[in-house]
Amino acid sequence: MCDFYNRELSWVDFNGRVLDEGLRKDLPPLERFRYLSIVSSNFDEFFMVRVAAIKRSGEDTDPKALRPPELLDRIYQKVRAIVSRQYEALVGEIFPDLAKGGLTLRRPNEWTDSQRNYLESFFAREVFPLLTPLRVEETEDLPSIDGYSLYAGFFLKAETAGDEDEKPAENCISIIRIPQALDPVIFLPREKEDYEDEDMGQVYWALLEDLVETWGSYLYPGFKVIESLIFKVNRDADFSVDEQRDEDFIEAMEEVLEGRGRSMAVRMVYSPGSETIRDCLAQRLSLTEKDLFELKGPLALKKIYDSIRGYDHLREKPWKIYPHPTFTEDQSLWDRISQGDVLLHVPYQSFDPVVRFFQDAASDPAVAAIKTALYRTSGDSPIIRALEQASLAGKHVTAVVELKARFDEGRNISWANRLEKAGVIVVYGLARLKIHAKITLVMRREYNRIKRYVHLSTGNYNDKTAKLYEDLSLFTAREDIAFDAGLLFNMITGYSSVQAMNRLVIAPTALKRKLLELITREISRSSAEAPGRIIAKMNALADPEIINALYRASQAGVKVLLNVRGICTLVPGVKGLSENIRVISIIDHYLEHSRIYYFSNGGAEELYLASADLMTRNLERRVELMFPVLSEDLRRAIIEGLSSYFKDNTHAWLLDSAGAWARLEPGSGEKPFRIQSYFHSMASKAQAGEFPGSSTDDFIVRRSPPSKE
């Protein structure tokens, strides 16, 4: 019996749970398709980063770990099982259901003559000019195959109808990159016959990759296509910038981005059709049989899903996003925050107050400075625009940009350049440490003094993902937090070395130690009569020291409730080790993303929100931020929500001591409880003013100054 699960296997299990959501027959087909597409893109990332690392290391990556070869075998075994269930459901259930709903995918063998004609002329007109054939030569380097695009491969035979003197050319293989610029889906025009059919209103669509595979032969005059397939390669993306090169960090980063196109191949997925091409590519890419995944359906599900717009009757009705009840148009944001801390729960509540925080700061003449740490943000972000404006208006604007945010580097470099042009002081993170904290500080001149407003969040400053990711954030004007926030910015902008803080807890300097202290304190305050209680919610739990501390807590009788969305290497429910620990995972409509840490502390409850998961890399190799919720009302509300997660019996999974996850079902006589619906209805009620204290019509009598809350 091992004290820890393997983290990679735990991650694969998580993706299995995502797939399971997509297998629910009670969901509309496009919703199911969405989950399946997430499974695919998750796996792509997993192979590019984790599997690549294991393959490269050849040494132990886990404490009492499996050796890499065995580990890889176990990973592949699990992944293959999941992928085969995924494609079975895709081809067997979801495509038929979509067709029933009026959205029919037609593969080449199903094209009618008129469809074929349409697509062929479409291909000739729109696609063909963008294609470049790349011949795979025995003696030369393989043409560049990047890790992001789909490729079509052709096995060609020279047609010897011509001159007999000419030596018959040998058979050869050529590949074509399918242009990323084109939509992967082509919607077909209605056909006359449709009107006579019963299925009036049917929409047919075809795949770009099918077009390329069907008419790619146009690029090879004089050759005959014997076999063909579509394939995609996952390459190692887990390497980092040479940070010694401080002076030209951006350039170094750009080189890394280019380098990703040439790094080690880790996996190839492909459609059936040509063993010749498959074997040739595998050999040239140094992939073995087990690295090859044959998929009986389209390969790039995420891109296909993204290009199907509309068809709302095939999706779940979008959940209403409610405006935050306490921020009103007629009251200044600053006044409201000065009255007391405000909590925002996205996407149940709208992300707008955060955007407004930046926009108001930019346009308010009294604001002197804005400092922000942006980990990732959306490409066309209103926040970036607000920062630009603020700087152009002469304000002191500092933006800490994390170029090392994986897969977002390219995007980050481009908006960082924009900010610099506008005069913003752009700080490109720290050497060797990723800045993962999300925090903004606004300094405003009020009555001869500078007052500071802080926004602290568990999630990114990204208005797009804030509609999909569940996160908590806090607006505050408390001086003690503002002071620490100032220190944090001084540290990450290079004005200062590390300094001690009172309220905020920062990784890598203090966070892990603080968490261990909090767990130890919980143990010391726990007794048989009044057992201690730890409730925590995070995306991943994998740090051995933290887990061992939680085991000790369990052994001391502390009740530990964990809500871990993804990786969990802690083994719960083992007698003598972890019998007081319960681990659940919620996979539902919104992506659970907030990190919440609660300690009952003998009655003097403490609650923290954080940007950090409990993984060693978060605690030791990133700048992360954990902040306390000091307002009594808000703390109560969050604890209430946090505890309610453990009542979910429709979208929750329970981890057992053998490492298996089982979906929780309502027991007989039990009512179904779905936590995300619960939060949704809470947000609706809050907006309607049904909660005491949240209504703006009520008199809120304060018996102590708001800043002392």
Add this chain to the structure above:
Amino acid sequence: METKNRLVAVLEIGSTGIRLLVAEIFPDGRWQEVDRATKPVALGRDVFTTGQVSRESFLECITMLKNFREFLRSWLIDDSDIHAIATSALRVARNRDVFVDRVKQETGLMLAIVDGIEENRLMYLAVRFALKNDWPLFWRANSMILEIGGGSTEIMLLRRGQMVAAHSLRLGTILIDQAARIGTPQGQERYIIEHIRNTSGFLSSELDLAHVRTFVIVGSDAAIAAAHVGSTLNENCWIIARDAFNEFVKKVQNFSIEECTEQLQLPFWEAKTFIPGITINKLLLDRTGSAQVVVPKISIREGLLIDLAQGVDPALQEDFFSQIFASAVNLGRKYHIDESHCRHVASLCMSLFDALVREHGMNRRERMLLEVAAMVHDIGMYIRAAAHNLHGQYIIANSEIFGLRREELDMIGNVIRYHRGPLPSPTDIDYIALQREERVLVLKMVSILRVADALDKGHSQQVKIKAIEKKGEILVLNTDTTLDLSLELMGLEEKSGVFQDVFGYKVVIN
């Protein structure tokens, strides 16, 4: 007094780093820290090994200071509210004037070099502030305030709250680290012990260290100890029991730098000097009779801030002047002055000063300087009666009096020099080294001191002035004595010439 809040920045260039503090000052003299930043730079290492700031550190400092300027922009702080000071390392650096000039050219910051005694004064302000309501409790007994820096050690000794000595010694953690680098840990300890023996021997001539009941240590080394084994005395001070402190030192004394960084969570640049620093603290504590160590959470930056915030607080200023005077008295005692004579002369000076305010136009601080000069005017007698005015000037030039800047000590030296004998001549180098205003002040003080000294020529304190009257060109000193004043009258005849030249009055005793 200020009428509204203002923001100030205090920037200190020390021997291990540059530290910045932003504070809001309220109209009532209170203040609150609102931001702070620290960057390490090894100026001390440079200066204490090579005598000057290296090119690398120089450039590093300029970059940091530019960054701090940029940072202060977010606080909208006026240039006039940025107070930049430099302490021990830069103070002794050969290239300090170039440094100060470059900083001004590159960053616009006007860097003030704070000398050791001024550092003491700011430290005193800060400690007093930190102790707040616990002040009486701690100052009823004898006490010692100690701060060990990279290049210097500031020590203040107080007898029942009265300053008896203030010193800035060239003994610092970086110096020790340098000196002991070649040796073993034992060698380093022996080196420190030797230093402490010399230091405490010389301190004991001013105050018996065994009678020190309150031992106050300022600085990061003590703060680390306090964070581990101390308890809270008030919001600005920790307190550590002597045994706990000793035990802590014993535990950490053999730590390597790596252990310091790991177990005590010290940044590397502080860990290097931590062991020598804490060892000196302990060795000095051993020589006192103190049962506990008080560790205020303040630094010279807070002292400067208090100075800025309080402006001229009359009560505090009087207290401060009395500390300066007490320190001067103690210096006099060290050289066995005739204390009753000197006190009497000082008091006569004050009577004359106060009667002639309209004529001399000197301010409160100059009054205090005159009082100090009068108190130590005979200090040169310790060496030899003949030319004791010259010896006195020499002793003052090489002594420290709490709260007085170097220039002020130079003025006092000159006052002593000319309290008898020939008046200043254009060849007196120490005199012409003074600023023009200072020379005028010296002459005014000399003229008063000469009269006062003459009035006690017999060292018998016979002349007690009851009232001073101005009758035309005559200043009449009314005394009620019936004793023989012939000696005093003779002295007056001999020494009041300058007075007449300066103020236009002839002095007459009635």
